[in-house]
Amino acid sequence: MFVCPNCGGNLKFDIPSQQLSCEYCQTQADPYAFDDKAEGSFEKLDYEVTVFSCPQCGGEIVSTDTSAAEFCTFCGASTILHSRLRNEKRPKYIIPFKQTKEDCKKAYSAMMKKAIFAPDVLKNPKYIDSFRGIYMPYWAFHVTQQSPFSLNATRSKRRGDYIITDHFDLKGNIDAYYKGLSYDASSSFDDSISQKIAPYDVKGMKAFTPAFLSGFYADTADVPAEEYQNQAENTAAENSIQKIYGTPAFSGMEISGSLGPDALNTQTKEVDSTMFPVWFMSYRNGGRVAYATVNGQTGKVVTDLPVDVRKYVTGSLLLAVPVFILLNLLFTLMPSTLLIITTILAAISMIIYFCELGTVKKKEKLENKKTDLGLITAITALVLGIGITILQPVSDVFYYGGAIISLCAVFCTIRDIIHYYNILSTRRLPQFDRTGGDDNA
Ligand SMILES: [Zn+2]
Numbered sequence: 001m002f003v004c005p006n007c008g009g010n011l012k013f014d015i016p017s018q019q020l021s022c023e024y025c026q027t028q029a030d031p032y033a034f035d036d037k038a039e040g041s042f043e044k045l046d047y048e049v050t051v052f053s054c055p056q057c058g059g060e061i062v063s064t065d066t067s068a069a070e071f072c073t074f075c076g077a078s079t080i081l082h083s084r085l086r087n088e089k090r091p092k093y094i095i096p097f098k099q100t101k102e103d104c105k106k107a108y109s110a111m112m113k114k115a116i117f118a119p120d121v122l123k124n125p126k127y128i129d130s131f132r133g134i135y136m137p138y139w140a141f142h143v144t145q146q147s148p149f150s151l152n153a154t155r156s157k158r159r160g161d162y163i164i165t166d167h168f169d170l171k172g173n174i175d176a177y178y179k180g181l182s183y184d185a186s187s188s189f190d191d192s193i194s195q196k197i198a199p200y201d202v203k204g205m206k207a208f209t210p211a212f213l214s215g216f217y218a219d220t221a222d223v224p225a226e227e228y229q230n231q232a233e234n235t236a237a238e239n240s241i242q243k244i245y246g247t248p249a250f251s252g253m254e255i256s257g258s259l260g261p262d263a264l265n266t267q268t269k270e271v272d273s274t275m276f277p278v279w280f281m282s283y284r285n286g287g288r289v290a291y292a293t294v295n296g297q298t299g300k301v302v303t304d305l306p307v308d309v310r311k312y313v314t315g316s317l318l319l320a321v322p323v324f325i326l327l328n329l330l331f332t333l334m335p336s337t338l339l340i341i342t343t344i345l346a347a348i349s350m351i352i353y354f355c356e357l358g359t360v361k362k363k364e365k366l367e368n369k370k371t372d373l374g375l376i377t378a379i380t381a382l383v384l385g386i387g388i389t390i391l392q393p394v395s396d397v398f399y400y401g402g403a404i405i406s407l408c409a410v411f412c413t414i415r416d417i418i419h420y421y422n423i424l425s426t427r428r429l430p431q432f433d434r435t436g437g438d439d440n441a
């Protein structure tokens with residue numbers, strides 16, 4: 001806790017002013033003024049935090065505040081988190097929050113307005129208020145390239161009946177510096193989210209001091225930097241190679257020979273631990289959880305979007321009825337044509353169903369426990385539709401009956417498709433098996 005010099009209240013980091021501000025008397029203070037790093041002649045490597053851990057999933061977040069945390073961000077459980085003190089390694093840099101909670105709620109709500117089939121709870125203001133500011137640990141790689149390079153190239157032009165080809169020996173020197181190629185250093189923060197929520201502008205990085213965390217939480221770094229070194233160097237190399245090939249003087253040339261990270265003398269000069277700001281919210285439904293995140297620097301929204309089956313079916317029916325009536329007014333559909341159309345629709349929905357089931361199985365390693373209702377009706381509809389079309393019974397009743405069954409099949413299959421879509425757009429409840437003990441014990 002950071003104590004107000006004026007009234008003794010709690011100072012929290014205030015986003016608009018980028019200063020510490022007192023909750024009671026609005027006194028402002030410089031975050032760096034509270035750093036005891038300057039005292040003592042040696043560099044302080046640790047700082048004290050309260051560790052909050054979830055009794056349900058084992059997820060951990062830390063804070064410089066001691067007030068109780070009442071829900072878990074990772075699994076969405078509402079439960080008082082266990083707390084204890086621990087010393088954490090200081091990151092070197094931090095990008096302080098630029099987007100306030102109000103900005104974040106506005107950006108999220110604007111996005112959800114377009115998500116008409118999302119469950120209502122995701123748009124409920126009370127729920128949206130549960131956005132929590134969390135600093136996520138990242139590794140920032142500083143990569144250099146200093147090396148001569150050479151490539152072969154040709155350029156051809158046509159003159160009359162001749163094609164004239166010039167050969168070139170392209171030589172150059174590369175001197176590149178990549179500052180702050182960043183990679184998510186926390187195993188509890190899904191890499192798929194951290195990639196989508198990027199980029200962060202590393203020009204906003206400031207020297208870390210614990211006071212920036214006041215009023216916020218932080219996740220801890222538990223993935224070693226080495227894990228990302230190759231990736232960072234390859235990214236730098238790819239980018240430079242593209243730049244070299246795209247040089248205006250080389251335009252129209254057919255360049256042969258290739259450059260790799262080694263040819264450019266790509267080297268990681270330094271890796272810094274940093275913290276980047278994320279507004280984070282979780283929605284728990286049964287055994288699944290969905291995350292909504294907002295980049296705390298740029299305001300970019302990345303969210304899992306489950307679909308409410310009831311809303312979707314109502315919406316599609318409301319749309320299908322007028323379309324159907326319109327079709328009937330424009331073209332007089334023969335009962336046999338109608339049956340063919342609906343049978344084709346049933347077949348299409350079945351194909352989509354199987355494609356999606358395949359993706360879900362790949363992602364979740366699901367076993368096929370039961371056959372879905374949609375699938376049974378779809379197969380029945382297909383057999384009936386084809387059978388009736390081949391047999392060509394005299395009475396129209398058969399065609400209409402077949403068409404109705406096919407449409408039912410389409411709806412049942414769509415319901416199952418949404419069910420699987422929701423599995424894809426949400427996550428399993430996390431289970432962190434951190435063994436508890438202090439890292440530096
Ligand atoms: Zn005060």
Ligand SMILES: [Zn+2]
Nearest residue numbers: 054057072075
């Ligand atoms: Zn939890």
